[in-house]
Amino acid sequence: MARKSKIDQEKKANADPAGLDPAARAAEGIVAQKPKAKATSSSPKKKKAAPKNKTVSAAKSVVSDKSASAKLAGPSDEEIRIRAYFIAERRLQLSLPGDSAHDWVEAKRQLIEEAGPASS
Secondary structure (H helix, E strand, O other): OOOOOHHHHHHHHHOOOOOOOHHHHHHHOOOOOOOOOOOOOOOOOOOOOOOOOOHHHHHHHHHHHHHHHHHHHOOOHHHHHHHHHHHHHHHHHOOOOOOHHHHHHHHHHHHHHHHOHHHO
16 A cells, blocks of 8 residues: 655645635635644743833932932941951951951941041
């Protein structure tokens, strides 16, 4: 028995069940359904950029006001605490003498020096 080709099988599958030619189908009002096309692109769709908010500029001005007042008041305890931690870590790794009180004072001195003359 001879094997049928894929083209013959597809023709048979897409054939009109009533056996009408295209002109007769048009006269009867029968419309052929086209098979759905598969998506050719396997890449994900790009996301649209989020709309810009007008409040961002207002928020930036509030932040800049806070940072200006922070420079006048000096470094916060949290900033000093973090810097002192890293000073202590370095001191312990290098086996240097000192204690946590000295690390705190050194951290505060460094942060004030980095801030510049505006905080004095």
